Amino acid sequence: MADPLLIELQQLLDREIPICQAMGIQVHSIDENGLTMQMPLDINRNHQRTAFAGSLNALCTITGWGTMVLLARPKCPTGGIVIRRSSIRYLEPIESSSIRATCAPAPIDAVDYFLEMLCEKGQAKLELRTVIPGQKGPAVIFNGSYVVISPK
């Protein structure tokens, strides 16, 4: 994670959302597949010694939020980015010691519309999908609706 933007995002998480640090959530990388964050199984395990659903949801929520921070950064301070709703499917239990979630980039036309609305109206919404891979396919599929409100 040598990218200064990702280092800054990690510092933001550590400073502003303490439970992410307790969960061991780390910004991992960004590439054409999207932003990836990871956390260890150990502190996030459940009664079955697989990953706790609440931790998986938090990891997906924050990976999407981080994606919004990077996207809206030139237009809006981080304070104005919130999640309004989400849905999640837990398709298989996760047993790997390190768990990674990747938030796919939104389609270009959706991003264009989002940035246009943010500039014109000072407020815009974007739907993002975050996936945690499993043994045979996705283990977790998360859809989140994020809203950005720029300061007046």
Add this chain to the structure above:
Amino acid sequence: MADPLLIELQQLLDREIPICQAMGIQVHSIDENGLTMQMPLDINRNHQRTAFAGSLNALCTITGWGTMVLLARPKCPTGGIVIRRSSIRYLEPIESSSIRATCAPAPIDAVDYFLEMLCEKGQAKLELRTVIPGQKGPAVIFNGSYVVISPK
């Protein structure tokens, strides 16, 4: 929380799902409105000094899970209870220092069908709604689909 069942549920959480302890999640009470759990804002705050969505989701997820533990207890050990999917709406930011979530009891006919399926098929599903109250109405509405699989 003098009820021995609730004390046992708290011990189960503390022992089996360590991040719940890190979040300060406590079993609060049970009455005709359902099972209530709570957590402090402080460790669960976000960049806006309101409650982090990931923590709110975890609180709702585990309050529903606790409801399932109490419901399925006579039929099934806790190990077989998992969440399959959920959806959540964050309707207003939460600023109170202590945050409470209540999982409403499922309708009697749904519970009857659930217990019947669990006895007959060894597997059953139940939909539960958990709400975190806000200033003017619900601040968070969470719907979870939980599955119980009894041992063969």
